[in-house]
Amino acid sequence: MTKEDGDWLDRAHLETQAIRAGIRRSSEGEHSEPIHTTSSFIFDSPEDAAARFSGDYVANVYSRYTNPTVRGFEQRLAAMEEGEAAVATASGMAAILATCMALLKSGDHVICSRDVFGSTVGLFEKYLGNFGVETSFVSLRDPSAWRAAARPSTRLLFCETPSNPLCEVADLAALAQIANDQGALLVVDNCFCTPALQRPLNLGADLVIHSATKYLDGQGRVLGGAVVGAESLMEELVGFLRTCGPAISPFNAWVCMKGLETLSLRMQAHCQRAQHLAEWLQTMAPVNRVNYAGLPDHPGYDLAVAQQEGFGGVLSFEVQGGQAAAWQFIRATELMSLTANLGDAKTTIVHPATTTHSRLTQQQRDEAGISDGLIRIAVGLEHIEDIKADCDRGFAALLR
Numbered sequence: 001m002t003k004e005d006g007d008w009l010d011r012a013h014l015e016t017q018a019i020r021a022g023i024r025r026s027s028e029g030e031h032s033e034p035i036h037t038t039s040s041f042i043f044d045s046p047e048d049a050a051a052r053f054s055g056d057y058v059a060n061v062y063s064r065y066t067n068p069t070v071r072g073f074e075q076r077l078a079a080m081e082e083g084e085a086a087v088a089t090a091s092g093m094a095a096i097l098a099t100c101m102a103l104l105k106s107g108d109h110v111i112c113s114r115d116v117f118g119s120t121v122g123l124f125e126k127y128l129g130n131f132g133v134e135t136s137f138v139s140l141r142d143p144s145a146w147r148a149a150a151r152p153s154t155r156l157l158f159c160e161t162p163s164n165p166l167c168e169v170a171d172l173a174a175l176a177q178i179a180n181d182q183g184a185l186l187v188v189d190n191c192f193c194t195p196a197l198q199r200p201l202n203l204g205a206d207l208v209i210h211s212a213t214k215y216l217d218g219q220g221r222v223l224g225g226a227v228v229g230a231e232s233l234m235e236e237l238v239g240f241l242r243t244c245g246p247a248i249s250p251f252n253a254w255v256c257m258k259g260l261e262t263l264s265l266r267m268q269a270h271c272q273r274a275q276h277l278a279e280w281l282q283t284m285a286p287v288n289r290v291n292y293a294g295l296p297d298h299p300g301y302d303l304a305v306a307q308q309e310g311f312g313g314v315l316s317f318e319v320q321g322g323q324a325a326a327w328q329f330i331r332a333t334e335l336m337s338l339t340a341n342l343g344d345a346k347t348t349i350v351h352p353a354t355t356t357h358s359r360l361t362q363q364q365r366d367e368a369g370i371s372d373g374l375i376r377i378a379v380g381l382e383h384i385e386d387i388k389a390d391c392d393r394g395f396a397a398l399l400r
């Protein structure tokens with residue numbers, strides 16, 4: 001028990017919970033959160049060991065089951081998402097895998113938005129398909145398509161909003177209603193917004209997924225993941241994780257937990273820079289179109305205003321001249337990192353058609369609106385004028 005465990009914390013604001021929730025001090029009385037790097041825990045006596053194994057009381061046994069540092073990260077994130085409980089995993093994909101393995105069985109049906117993370121598509125299509133779970137992919141923006149795809153065996157609705165790289169926005173309350181009518185669960189990958197900008201559980205989602213690798217860490221240091229939701233659902237997930245083992249390391253959990261302390265401030269700064277950059281890119285002649293939900297002419301603008309507290313740090317734009325022009329632009333940049341990652345203090349740039357979305361056919365990309373001239377930028381925390389100057393190097397290359 002620490003001072004931080006008081007009732008006041010449950011009623012505190014997200015920024016406060018991000019700094020004060022989930023603290024478990026050791027007997028040394030350290031101020032900052034300790035890292036418990038141990039695989040196992042010792043028992044006080046044979047009786048104590050037997051009691052811990054029988055499940056009579058909850059105590060540490062083995063770090064695949066529980067670890068105090070991991071618990072701290074889980075409790076802090078659960079508080080911020082306004083969920084009853086959270087479980088941390090080795091990566092974002094491990095969080096999605098655990099959710100599916102714990103909650104689905106052969107014969108179940110899943111509805112998933114088309115523009116989800118590439119490995120998520122692979123998991124649903126290939127690996128779950130091998131075990132008799134069928135997935136229908138539908139448009140994120142069209143709730144009626146979700147309703148039309150529903151079957152009696154539909155168990156899970158899965159979406160990622162805003163989407164990558166076009167920043168399309170799902171109506172989470174509408175999807176929650178469909179899930180509810182269907183007796184299915186709505187699972188939302190909240191990686192792009194984080195709880196600082198969007199809390200899907202409050203809009204009716206049953207589970208929130210995180211790739212903590214992205215904004216929760218925020219500095220590109222570690223892999224991590226988490227699932228947040230009701231205690232009863234978390235128990236199912238914990239069962240899978242303890243048995244099958246995709247646990248997060250205490251060190252990675254600690255990095256993510258400390259990352260949460262600055263999440264809100266960082267997200268505000270990412271949003272400000274992305275908004276500025278999106279508006280500026282719109283004025284540039286070689287740009288056909290800018291995709292950012294903070295632009296009033298973006299199809300997701302109204303929904304984003306209603307359900308998000310900011311528009312996020314990721315945007316994309318299409319340059320004239322297709323792939324050759326996009327590559328020329330990217331080659332000329334010097335500050336931005338050419339990497340597929342996002343959610344980092346470092347601004348990153350990537351050409352979706354030949355990297356993150358290269359598994360799609362040309363026709364699928366055309367239908368989705370991921371053209372050959374499209375460039376995605378995940379705006380970091382450098383000074384906005386330096387980011388713009390880097391884009392100017394790209395635009396200058398197009399004129400040569």
Ligand SMILES: *Cc1c(COP(=O)(O)O)cnc(C)c1O
Nearest residue numbers: 091092093117189191211213224
């Ligand atoms: C990166 C990412 C994932 C996967 O997370 P990992 O930590 O890389 O396993 C899942 N969803 C989204 C939206 C992502 O960006």
